[in-house]
Amino acid sequence: MSLSALTLRTRKRRHGAEPIVMVTAYDEPGARYVDAAGVDMILVGDSVANVVLGQADTLHVTMADMVHHVSAVAAARPAAHLVADMPWLSYHLGEFEAVANGAALVRAGAESVKLEGGRNRLSVVRALLDAEIPVMGHLGLTPQSVLAFGGFKVQSKTREAANALVEDALALQEAGVYAIVIEGVPAVVGTMVTEALEVPTIGIGAGPDTDGQVLVFHDLLGLSNRKPAKFVRQYADLGSAITEAVSRYRDDVRAGTFPDDSEVYPTPAGWLD
């Protein structure tokens, strides 16, 4: 059994817990590799839009896309907790649809779901919890709000906006979420909201004081074609490694040196008689 939402809910650094390590994955090999690294949580993010499907934003991701990718990640049977993003419009049209869509993600293999928004989403959060589906919140630079925000812009830059974000976080906590992702806010706001909450915060571009951190697989590994955001730390350049390896394969094929004798099936006995 992997880490449960109930256990993760207690992971506050100020109570001596280790920071939560979360990373995204979108398919079986990706999930297998990140799970082998011993992360706590794997997020099947709707960032699949940007980093896998080549789209400019997450608004084009459908439930069918998410179910497809959650099933692939779940096939790795990770020890890490598997949380799935609820895509745009899968929880905006009412509680009934939200629960049906949350259940579809659970049936695909998710152990909890994440949705964006604060006080405007409480009825949906409660309905999902009522259906026994653990929920993670997501506040700050919520990518599904890109049109409403007028772009991907750092949020909560005024004291008023920061206080509103803390109010949203407290309301989500009160409704019963087990953790909240805080994205794209000044570090001081990441600290403020983390201090205000009893449930853990998981930051991405929210400074060093949150109770955990999350990065997108392709950003962390150098597989993304988008300009890295300020908060991204790239730990490998797998994109260059892939191009280099495939170039060597290309050269071997063109030179006639692939396959060699060790890479072919032998002639069946008696074939030449």
Ligand code: KIV
């Ligand atoms: O979809 C995603 O990858 C996310 C993270 C950025 C938190 O929601």
